[in-house]
Amino acid sequence: VVGLAFLFFSTQYRVFNAMMMGDEAALTLGIPLKLYWYLYIAIVAVITAVLVASCGIIGFVGLITPHIARSLVGTNYRKLFPVATLLGSLFVVWADVLARILVKNAELPIGIFTALVGAPFFIYIVTKNRRKVV
Structure with a gap:
């Protein structure tokens, strides 16, 4: 699918x-x-x-990677879609790897790790956009 x-x-x-x-x-x-x-x-x-x-549920992946991809290649979807897909895949793989090795003898749920990375990124995006409006 x-x-x-x-x-x-x-x-x-x-x-x-x-x-x-x-x-x-x-x-x-x-x-x-x-x-x-x-x-x-x-x-x-x-x-x-x-x-x-x-x-x-693995949150924040769809929030982080498209913004990073757009800053790398611009807004043309011919380039943006494959780069965002690749970045999202790499982010999830590395988040899973880090979630497995950060806590010794335990496995941190990947959703917690993506939230730890994604929440500050989300706050950054919101505050950056508010500065532009004001």
Whole structure:
């Protein structure tokens, strides 16, 4: 399911780039926004259900890695999607490795480790955006 969704979303960079320009621009380019929004939400809901059912809840990964990827490669989804996917995968693997070796003779749940990394990152993003608004 995840592999098929990855292949599907890899081909959707033109639609995502048009959506980033705004609703009017996307509609002008002939993109049926409602159709794509519902389609993307349905696919992401299925992916989320499958992953949570098999792996459990691992928070903050979807918050951290896309922001880092966007700062590395910009907003073009042709480059952003594969880089964000790779960074998310690497983050989860290394979080799992560190969660297994940090506490001797015990295994720290990976969700706790991602929260320890993700919560400060989330606070940084919120405070950075507030400074821009004020």
